[in-house]
Amino acid sequence: MPVLLPASLPEAFDALAADPAAQLLAGGTDFMVEANAGHRRPGSVVSLTRVKELRGFRLDGQSVVIGAGLTYTEMMEPGFAELVPGLAQAARTVGSPQIRNAGTIGGNLATASPAGDTLPILAALDADVTVASSPRERRTVKLAELITGPKRHTLEPGEIILDVRVPARAGRQEFLKVGTRNAMVIAVASVAVVVDFAGRSVRVALGSVGPTVIRAHEAEHEAARLIDWDSNRLVGSLDGWGDFDDLVRAAARPIDDHRSTAAFRRHAAAICAKRALERIVDGRGSEAA
Amino acid sequence: MTEGTVDAVAGGVAMPEHVSYTLRVNGREHRVSEAALTESLLYVLRERLDLKGAKGACEQGECGSCSVLLDGLLECSCTVLAAAAAGREITTVEGLTPEDGSLTDLQDAFVAEGAVQCGFCTPGLIVALSDLLRRNPAASELEVREAISGNLCRCTGYGRILAAVQAVQEARSA
Ligand SMILES: Cc1cc2nc3c(=O)[nH]c(=O)nc-3n(C[C@H](O)[C@H](O)[C@H](O)COP(=O)(O)OP(=O)(O)OC[C@H]3O[C@@H](n4cnc5c(N)ncnc54)[C@H](O)[C@@H]3O)c2cc1C
Ligand code: FES
Ligand code: FES
Numbered sequence: 087m088p089v090l091l092p093a094s095l096p097e098a099f100d101a102l103a104a105d106p107a108a109q110l111l112a113g114g115t116d117f118m119v120e121a122n123a124g125h126r127r128p129g130s131v132v133s134l135t136r137v138k139e140l141r142g143f144r145l146d147g148q149s150v151v152i153g154a155g156l157t158y159t160e161m162m163e164p165g166f167a168e169l170v171p172g173l174a175q176a177a178r179t180v181g182s183p184q185i186r187n188a189g190t191i192g193g194n195l196a197t198a199s200p201a202g203d204t205l206p207i208l209a210a211l212d213a214d215v216t217v218a219s220s221p222r223e224r225r226t227v228k229l230a231e232l233i234t235g236p237k238r239h240t241l242e243p244g245e246i247i248l249d250v251r252v253p254a255r256a257g258r259q260e261f262l263k264v265g266t267r268n269a270m271v272i273a274v275a276s277v278a279v280v281v282d283f284a285g286r287s288v289r290v291a292l293g294s295v296g297p298t299v300i301r302a303h304e305a306e307h308e309a310a311r312l313i314d315w316d317s318n319r320l321v322g323s324l325d326g327w328g329d330f331d332d333l334v335r336a337a338a339r340p341i342d343d344h345r346s347t348a349a350f351r352r353h354a355a356a357i358c359a360k361r362a363l364e365r366i367v368d369g370r371g372s373e374a375a
Numbered sequence: 376m377t378e379g380t381v382d383a384v385a386g387g388v389a390m391p392e393h394v395s396y397t398l399r400v401n402g403r404e405h406r407v408s409e410a411a412l413t414e415s416l417l418y419v420l421r422e423r424l425d426l427k428g429a430k431g432a433c434e435q436g437e438c439g440s441c442s443v444l445l446d447g448l449l450e451c452s453c454t455v456l457a458a459a460a461a462g463r464e465i466t467t468v469e470g471l472t473p474e475d476g477s478l479t480d481l482q483d484a485f486v487a488e489g490a491v492q493c494g495f496c497t498p499g500l501i502v503a504l505s506d507l508l509r510r511n512p513a514a515s516e517l518e519v520r521e522a523i524s525g526n527l528c529r530c531t532g533y534g535r536i537l538a539a540v541q542a543v544q545e546a547r548s549a
Contacts, residue, residue: 088394088412089458111456115436118454121413122434128412129392133459159448182525183503185436187448188455269524270437 088130095139095248099220101132102244108132110246112155113188115181116197140192140248145169150254154192154247158185170252172207172259172278179203179263182270192247198233198298199272205229205299206278207261209291211252219245226251235297257282260362263293264354266345274346275354277334279362286315290359295338295351302337302359305330309363320367330363331356396461400424401470407457416455417441420467428468428498439526442499443467449506451525468498471505480546481505484539492530500526504540512547514540 090108092098102108109128111117112135120126134140140155143166150169158177160166167174180186180203194204195215208229215232218224219242233239241247261278265271276293288309290302308330314321340351392412398405398419405424415434420426420443430440434453441452444466452467472479478486482501485491490500500523507514507522514522519540520533528536 088392089396089456091459091461111459114454114456114459115451118415118456119435121456122415122453126413131412131456131459133456135459136462181436182439183522184439184442184449184451184525185454188450269521 090130090132091136092132092134093136093138095137095246096221098132098134098137098246099218102246103220105130105132106244110134110196112190112193113157115185115189116193134192134246140246143169145254146251148254149251152191152250152252154190154195154249156191157187158189159183159187161191162186169254170207170211170256170259172210172261172280173204173252175259175261176203176207176263176276176278179261179271179273185270191250195229195232195247195250196239196241198235198237198239200236200296200298201273201276201294202299203261203263203273203276203293205233206276206291206293207259207280208250208252209299209301210259210278210280210289211256212289214251216248216251217241217245218248224248229299233298256280257284258366260365262358262362264358272345275338275340275351275358277355277358277362279359279366281309281313281363281366283315283318286310286313288313288363290334290337290363292334292338292355292359295340295355297339300337300339302334305333305337305359308333313367318367327360327363331360334359394458396458398424398457398460398465399463400426400465401467410457412458414457415453416443416457416460416465417452419457420452420465426467426469430495430498432495436525437527438496438499439503439523440496440499442502442526444502444506447506449503466502468502471501479505481508481539481543484542484546485536488535488539488542490531490535490539492535496526496528496530500528500536504536508540508543508547513544516541 090101108130111131111133140153143152158180161177194202214226216226259280263273263276273294278291280289288306290306292300335356338352338355340348342348393409395408429452432438432440436451436454443452446464491497
């Protein structure tokens with residue numbers, strides 16, 4: 087059966103067990119671009135679009151469990167945006183309405199592009215990804231274990247990404263992306279910043295400036311030092327950012343390519359990180375309600 | 376054949392990379408036989424079902440000239456695997472126009488306002504904007520611009536398109 091359209095997860099696992107070489111298809115926005123260009127020639131396909139367990143999202147205690155099939159359009163809806171505002175912001179920058187209606191978070195993870203727009207905020211939220219090859223064989227991995235390089239991931243053949251787990255309403259979040267226009271653009275550099283006022287921590291993740299998303303740990307410590315956690319304000323003035331942007335610049339490992347130079351990418355990442363932190367600390371960040 | 380699968384039998388011999396399935400387009404069922412596995416919905420609409428409304432240009436989701444509705448959601452038909460669209464409700468620009476061959480108010484406004492120049496982008500824009508005006512009849516100019524940010528037009532500079540949308544909004548709310 088070259089194209090299977092399972093309606094449930096057990097059916098999808100059965101299909102893969104019967105045909106381990108079958109390729110998974112979700113929204114098709116990466117898959118079909120490759121197929122149309124002749125770069126992808128599947129012998130058989132298992133479409134996940136109808137698998138009900140992969141759709142939607144749910145609250146589980148303090149966590150949001152995001153089904154791999156959640157589309158960008160769905161991430162932008164208020165009920166989701168209020169739980170993970172940074173991901174809603176990132177979703178809004180993806181492609182076009184057409185792409186956002188089709189493309190999914192699971193497809194973005196499996197494509198493992200350094201420019202994948204969901205990845206910085208997922209890294210900043212320290213997301214757990216659950217993958218499975220049968221109803222019983224599930225494993226949960228960190229983003230850095232799942233995505234190991236440009237277009238490189240550690241999914242085994244026959245493994246399906248089931249869901250992504252992030253904390254609900256985790257502090258204030260910002261996602262900023264630089265490209266050549268507002269719509270339909272692959273990031274030249276992107277940044278996600280999360281400030282957890284309750285946990286007194288700052289997370290900074292950089293996209294498109296390395297082989298995979300980069301957590302800027304030293305910049306995070308510097309930012310935490312610069313925030314007066316009792317008043318939730320900056321110590322000193324707004325331009326008293328210490329070494330924060332230099333540490334972001336140092337964390338970036340960009341390359342020159344047809345979209346940008348490494349130098350510009352490094353610069354853009356630092357400016358975006360500083361701007362995102364300013365927005366959060368002076369109260370203009372997108373706050374979870 | 377179990378429900379929800381696409382059957383792959385060609386003359387009784389299973390052909391691994393060929394598929395047969397049924398698509399529901401503009402309310403009618405169309406049988407597609409022995410198509411290549413990776414054919415896009417755009418290709419099948421144009422080349423097998425002779426529905427030439429959706430246009431093919433980039434075939435990578437960038438230009439929007441192939442826009443259709445899938446279960447009511449705007450998508451690029453070039454990034455949809457045709458065989459996986461079996462069982463979904465597909466609406467093309469042909470399905471938006473009245474049976475008698477006349478034009479919709481939005482299509483009329485496109486003509487009247489000069490929003491159709493070479494016309495290549497027009498079907499995709501009509502699908503995208505019909506969808507927008509159904510969901511959000513009073514869409515602001517910014518919302519209109521965002522709604523067509525995935526539809527490229529090389530001729531009009533978009534000003535005529537925005538004028539056509541505004542004319543329809545005014546006429547509908549009058
Ligand atoms: C015009 C255009 C603009 C775009 N703009 C952006 C952008 O701005 N930002 C951005 O990040 N991306 C962008 N993309 C890329 C793409 O839309 C995203 O990466 C999207 O999230 C892919 O998801 P999908 O559901 O379409 O995946 P598909 O194309 O269906 O699949 C992609 C890959 O993921 C695998 N896969 C899918 N689901 C699963 C699963 N549950 N488990 C295991 N493997 C799975 C598939 O086997 C395949 O290898 C763009 C693409 C196009 C065509
Ligand atoms: S042909 Fe489908 S978007 Fe260009
Ligand atoms: S009218 Fe020619 S591309 Fe739009």
